[in-house]
Structure formats: C-alpha cells, structure tokens
Amino acid sequence: MSLIEGLLGPEEPEVGCDECFAELDRYVELELAGADPDAQLPGLRAHLAGCLACREEHQSLRDLLSADQG
Amino acid sequence: MEVAVTLPVVDPESRAWVAALAGDGADREAALERLHALLLRAARFELGRRRGQLAGMSAGERQDLAVQAADDALMGVLARLDDFRGLSRFTTWAYKFALLEAATKARRTAWRDRELPRPPEDWLAMAADDGHPEAAAEHAELLAALRAAVAEVLTPHQREVLLTVVAGRVPLDVLAERRGTTRGALYKTIHDARRKLRAHLAGAGLLAGEEVSRR
Numbered sequence: 001m002s003l004i005e006g007l008l009g010p011e012e013p014e015v016g017c018d019e020c021f022a023e024l025d026r027y028v029e030l031e032l033a034g035a036d037p038d039a040q041l042p043g044l045r046a047h048l049a050g051c052l053a054c055r056e057e058h059q060s061l062r063d064l065l066s067a068d069q070g
Numbered sequence: 071m072e073v074a075v076t077l078p079v080v081d082p083e084s085r086a087w088v089a090a091l092a093g094d095g096a097d098r099e100a101a102l103e104r105l106h107a108l109l110l111r112a113a114r115f116e117l118g119r120r121r122g123q124l125a126g127m128s129a130g131e132r133q134d135l136a137v138q139a140a141d142d143a144l145m146g147v148l149a150r151l152d153d154f155r156g157l158s159r160f161t162t163w164a165y166k167f168a169l170l171e172a173a174t175k176a177r178r179t180a181w182r183d184r185e186l187p188r189p190p191e192d193w194l195a196m197a198a199d200d201g202h203p204e205a206a207a208e209h210a211e212l213l214a215a216l217r218a219a220v221a222e223v224l225t226p227h228q229r230e231v232l233l234t235v236v237a238g239r240v241p242l243d244v245l246a247e248r249r250g251t252t253r254g255a256l257y258k259t260i261h262d263a264r265r266k267l268r269a270h271l272a273g274a275g276l277l278a279g280e281e282v283s284r285r
Contacts, residue, residue: 004209006236007216008271009264016261017242017254024166025158050264051257053173053242060169064115065162 014046020054028061032069080156087160091151106144108161112168113139120176127179139175143167177241186248187238212276219270228263231256 015023023041030037038045048055080088090101113136117124124132146167154163220229234240235256242253249256271277 003237004212004216007220007232007264008268008277009261011268014261017252017257021166021170022153025162029158029162050261051242053177053253057166057169057173060116060119060173061162061166063119064112064165064169067115 009050010046012046013043014050015043016047017051017054020044020047020051021057024054024058024061028058028065031062032065081159084154084156084160087164088151088154091148102144105147105164106140108164109143109147109168110136110140112165113137113143113172116169116172117176120173120180123176123180135175135179136172139172140168143171146171174243177243178247181241181244186234186240186245188234212271215271215274215276216267219267223266223270224263228259228266231259232263235260 023044027037027041027044030040048058087101087105090097091105093101117132117136117139121132124135127135143164147164154160220233224232231245234245235242242256246253246256268277
C-alpha cells in the first residue's frame with residue numbers, strides 16, 4: 001500500500017475493527033466455499049483494505065483453514 | 071450487518087462443542103482441554119508466521135507466548151460463547167480468538183523496548199521512497215494538497231494517530247497499548263481523519279468521483 005493509499009484509506013463505506021472481528025470467521029468460510037462474502041457482509045472487504053492488523057488476521061485465518069483442509 | 075434474518079443451521083460438531091462447553095463435569099473438562107489444544111495450535115501457527123518479527127526470542131519464549139495467547143483466547147471464547155450463532159463452524163469461530171491474541175502479543179512484543187517514532191517532519195518525502203516513486207511523481211499535485219490538508223483539516227489527535235500508524239508504520243495494537251485505548255477506537259480516529267482528507271481533496275477537485283457531501 002502506498003503512502004497516499006494509507007492516508008486516504010478505502011473509498012467505500014467500511015465496518016470497524018469490532019464488527020470485522022465479529023464476522024471474520026463467517027467471511028472466510030464463505031470465501032473458501034467460493035461464495036460471495038461481500039454480498040452478505042458489506043463493508044468488510046473495504047475495512048480489510050484499510051486496516052493492516054485486521055488484514056493480517058484475515059489472511060492468517062484463511063491460511064489456517066486452508067492448511068486444515070489439506 | 072445482517073442482510074437477511076435466518077435461523078442459523080448449526081452443524082452437529084459445532085453444536086457438540088457448545089453443549090460440552092456450556093455443560094459441566096468431565097465432559098466440560100475434556101472439551102476445555104481439546105479447545106485449548108486447538109487454540110494453541112492456532113497461536114503457534116500465527117507466531118510461526120511472525121518468526122522474523124520475534125527474532126530476539128528463544129524457542130522457549132515463543133512457546134510461552136503461544137501458551138499465553140491460547141490461555142487468553144480460551145478466556146475470550148468462554149466469555150463470548152453466547153455470541154456464537156452457528157454461522158460458521160465453531161472451530162473457525164474459536165480460531166480467530168487465538169489468531170488475534172497471538173498477533174497482538176507478537177506485535178507488542180516486537181515493539182516492547184522501542185520508543186514510538188514521531189512521524190517524520192518530511193513524511194511526504196516517504197511517498198517517493200516507499201516503492202512507488204512513479205506514483206509520487208505522477209501525483210505531485212495531490213501530494214502537495216494532501217500535505218496541506220493534513221496540516222489544516224485534521225485535529226492534532228487525528229494527525230498524530232494517522233501519521234504514526236501510516237507514515238510511522240506503528241501497529242495499531244502497539245499504539246493502542248501505549249495510549250491506553252483499543253484498536254477499534256484508534257481505527258475510528260483514522261477512519262474519520264481519512265474521510266476529512268478525502269472530502270477536502272474532493273472539494274478541491276483532486277479526487278474523481280468522491281462525494282463532497284462526505285465532508
């Protein structure tokens with residue numbers, strides 16, 4: 001992410017960190033199932049774009065579940 | 071956030087987890103032990119990804135950190151068991167507590183003995199030095215306007231938080247710990263600051279498609 005992107009953040013409306021944490025498990029399972037998580041959980045993808053900490057944890061959960069699924 | 075009201079269909083394995091943890095006796099003790107092992111695995115997974123960040127720690131210290139993360143995650147899971155709605159598998163829901171605890175502890179440990187950097191005076195010069203020099207040259211006008219907007223439209227608190235996290239690259243969890251606040255509260259500050267900057271730049275015609283009303 002460039003400095004400009006970091007300063008301006010995502011253009012779209014986004015949820016906050018607490019809402020992101022509350023829905024992260026559902027979001028990742030929908031992603032891995034090939035469903036459309038953004039239709040069911042609007043604002044979460046934009047938050048992941050703007051928040052590095054939540055983005056890292058999203059990636060970790062994805063990777064951990066993928067590892068579980070072998 | 072919900073767009074449809076549906077009764078969750080809890081899978082049998084998740085239902086068994088919740089029933090055992092909400093129960094008592096030997097079944098609950100066994101479930102707690104299995105859950106802790108699951109959380110410990112997730113915590114180790116997260117700390118393994120962050121080995122570079124934790125280079126100063128011994129294997130034993132990393133193991134201790136993983137156990138602390140699993141312990142704290144277990145407390146979190148039990149405290150919020152009523153929040154589990156069965157919209158994902160229980161193990162997925164539980165994993166996120168361990169990943170959060172491990173990631174937060176790793177970030178804070180990595181910064182434990184470090185002073186928080188003050189945002190550099192010439193933070194905008196970083197735009198040409200952050201791997202996007204072409205973008206910096208292309209957006210010279212935008213950068214100049216951004217510098218002015220950061221100075222003029224943000225409150226001192228918004229300016230400090232945004233620049234410390236974005237230009238200073240201080241993790242939100244670390245700044246939250248030092249300031250005695252939460253990640254969510256700091257992100258709200260950043261979000262509000264970004265909206266102000268976007269609205270200001272849009273008003274100056276520098277951001278295509280941006281709604282000036284967001285100001």
